[in-house]
Amino acid sequence: MSVTAPKGFVASGVHCGIRKKARRDLAIVRSLERATGAGMFTINRVQAAPVVVCKEHLAAAQPQAVVVNSGNANAATGANGIAHARATAATAAQMLGVSADEILVLSTGVIGEPLPIGNVLNGVTAAALQLSRSGGGAAAEAIMTTDTYAKEAVAHGSGFTVGGMAKGSGMIHPRMATMLAVVTTDYPLEPGEAFDFLAPAVDASFNAISVDGECSTNDTVVLLANGASGIERTPESDLQFAACVRKVCGELAKQIVADGEGVTVVAEISVRGAATEPQARAIAERVATSPLVKTALHGHDANWGRIAAAAGSAKFDGGFADLDPDLLSIVIDRVPVFVDGAPTGDEPELANGSCAIDIDLALGDGAATYLTTDLSYDYVKINAEYRT
């Protein structure tokens, strides 16, 4: 259900032949009532054609539907790629009776190969005809790439619902990389408000996970709100809605991390006591993306020396984030391993599944959390394989 759990949304997922295997590769999510919306996009300087087109459309109109294809990222495809993304939106608009700039287009898959536009346009036509209230599952399936299961989440507020689907990034096939998420809600929002609710939720979820530290050309998160719940807004309901968006984004982000191929450990890095919150984040991200920390996690080695070394080299503001080694403390799975700059001699045995790494800098109030994974043989294998 996911994206069709809120009232007034329909979805579908079809196989149109972008992918050779007979599996769904194109999805549409549509609001049946006038929606408002927002998108957040990769900050990579190399942006895929659909990202460029989405930004144009969001600047011009409120989004009413989203078309997502897997199997081809339509990235690094030049002017042809832009034309293909526009043609996809135009065809969807015609089928759905809205204007082209009310359509958002998302793509994921191989970079640098032309989008098979004939298949895509046939797929859009077919998917538009299959839109239904029960199509959320098919849509979530259609956007999967190397994901081993469809990623869906739903949160219920008092009289309204937030739903979402996502596909993972990292642990990805050659030339594939993207995190995509579509979040829907029947909560009523005014035009322009969607971004204010989406941005903090994305920051605390999709922007606080790392599998391999890469930032793709296609990463996109979209929120559509159609007000079909019919509820009256209050300051309290707004808070509840914000919490629901955060919950859906958080659950999708956790599923993305846990589903990385070859992942045996999901580690939560918590930093506190940093000079500022941005510095806490820089340190958490540095530890979360350190190959030495991640290979140690794979070996179930509570290697706090590597954690300290990574924390001490977190780039921030042209230098490194503030860290006084004599004040630094590290706790792994509740066992203090390094306290006030000195090793304790204790170390936990790491188990399969999860690991909690707490880093206290004792400098200020800055805190941040980051989810990461181990770096496995399989990551290298999957990403080193020749394209076939």
Add this chain to the structure above:
Amino acid sequence: MSVTAPKGFVASGVHCGIRKKARRDLAIVRSLERATGAGMFTINRVQAAPVVVCKEHLAAAQPQAVVVNSGNANAATGANGIAHARATAATAAQMLGVSADEILVLSTGVIGEPLPIGNVLNGVTAAALQLSRSGGGAAAEAIMTTDTYAKEAVAHGSGFTVGGMAKGSGMIHPRMATMLAVVTTDYPLEPGEAFDFLAPAVDASFNAISVDGECSTNDTVVLLANGASGIERTPESDLQFAACVRKVCGELAKQIVADGEGVTVVAEISVRGAATEPQARAIAERVATSPLVKTALHGHDANWGRIAAAAGSAKFDGGFADLDPDLLSIVIDRVPVFVDGAPTGDEPELANGSCAIDIDLALGDGAATYLTTDLSYDYVKINAEYRT
């Protein structure tokens, strides 16, 4: 020979038992004439005890000798670690008849375990008694950790010599990480000048290589100059000396990269046309440390899409380095794969050994070069293994 190739230097390498295996683990390099010198150190906020002590000593005196141990990094060892580093310097000073602050102490090996100070002090005594003109090779051996061969380089100017030894970083055993280098010369320098010659050479060599993107707690490069060549300095000889230091540092850096365990490809990333030189460097470093680029190299996959995506996400000055995808061109092993923002359809077959990646941003005059390696199964294996 290496560090003892220049006149007036002696060295030795002994086994003192820091390492269990019967192999050399402690080295001394000493100038027989009054030397001047400089050191460059890790910028990690977590600095090993020997780094702290070296900085103190360089602020107080000109270095006359260097003690290096492998097998234990004396890092994250608190106040005891500082005391151990000072004791090492004091013992060496006594044996060599200089003052303690004229001794530099370098350590590499396990982080977070106490230095076996008894072994170290016995080793210093033994090594001091074995110093000789032919001891350069034994010293280079004694500083090896997972290196498969000793790293040495010599460059000859007109009437003077520069020699150097180094040990590698990256592809390293659990809790081991460090790049150490000692460079010696009989060229005459005034106190304070050594840094001016060392810094640009280190920037173009040790600071432009990456195996795993980690910045250790112990990285140190030291230059000692004793003037024993007796030559007269001229502006021309200064230029020649600078070139010799650059050559020795460059050769040592290349050996470090090529000797990474499991490395099958050494790639040279050349960026030009960047807005500025620091931006070129940020982009080259980002591509050189991208796990997706490095795993593609391991698979001998000329995956320019990943190169473009990495280049587009190079952090710089609080944002990303300037890059216009429509002006971007990428050439791999002389085959243009992406020109002015569009794929050419051509791709080279990557061979074992080396790979040249040229990235042209067509924005300005900024250029930079970076050496990197593939990310291999062995990297994960070595770094995931339980400590034994």
